[in-house]
Amino acid sequence: MSWAALTSGGKDSILAMQKAIDAGMHVSHLVTVIPKNTESYMFHSANLAAVPVIAKRCGAVYVEIASAGEKEQEVDDMEIGLAALDVEGVIVGAIESEYQRSRVAAVCERLGLKMYAPLWKMDPLALMREVASRMDAVIVVCAADGLGENVLGKKIDDALIDVLLSVRKSRRIHIAGEGGEYESLVLNAPCFSAPLNCSEMKSAYEGLRGEVFIERFW
Known part of the structure; x- marks a missing residue:
């Protein structure tokens, strides 16, 4: 089935x-x-x-x-x-x-x-480590105090996870973005036959919200 x-x-x-x-x-x-x-x-x-x-x-x-x-x-x-x-x-x-x-x-x-729902109640840090090790994912929206150019448009890797952990200490964000702090986009994963290609990423900010705009994917 x-x-x-x-x-x-x-x-x-x-x-x-x-x-x-x-x-x-x-x-x-x-x-x-x-x-x-x-x-x-x-x-x-x-x-x-x-x-x-x-x-x-x-x-x-x-x-x-x-x-x-x-x-x-x-x-x-x-x-x-x-x-x-x-x-x-x-x-x-x-x-x-x-x-x-x-x-x-x-x-x-x-x-x-x-x-x-295989991620339900999964440890957020373990989830983020798995994303970093298995996928090419980037942050395309940020909407929380403490998040901006330090994360927007950047790949989710160990270094970025460290940034999120640091922000969590002072801003109490959810490091997996479950509270709407940020959104992501996966460009490659084991189940993909090939990575996604995309046009240039352009960032824009309005107040606390930052977003990456991508015109075309192929």
Whole structure:
């Protein structure tokens, strides 16, 4: 049987998918909810144009679900999109967000699907070390005091993890970004047939929020 991976192209959802593949599960679909609202409670909105290319690299079908990104309604939008797929279950990259995990679980229960959440309650530092060792992932959004040019556009490696640990001491951030402190994008992973190529990364800041804009992926 096949599985659908909910993904924004970020480190958590891609790592969850990778762990599913490591466990022998067949990931047939990559599903991305595209929220119009950049302040969506459930879904990321940065550089989602990468996901169709990631799907190709993984030999999976790309499924796009449009949503206004309004609280709770966006969950209904996701459910409608998942209901159309012939899959056994859904893979989700939730770490500590009960808000996210419980809503995906409720959708799966209503649709008669299984849910696989291999990162749930995983130690954040262990997770980050695994991302650094197995993937080429970069930070594409930062939205917390203490995070800016020190992390934006940079690869998640041991040196960057040390920066996050240092900021955590003074700002009490979640080093895996589970509190919305930052968002990431995976450019390569073991399940990719080849790394993603992308046009030049351009950074912009507005208040505490910094974002990397990438025009094209291939």
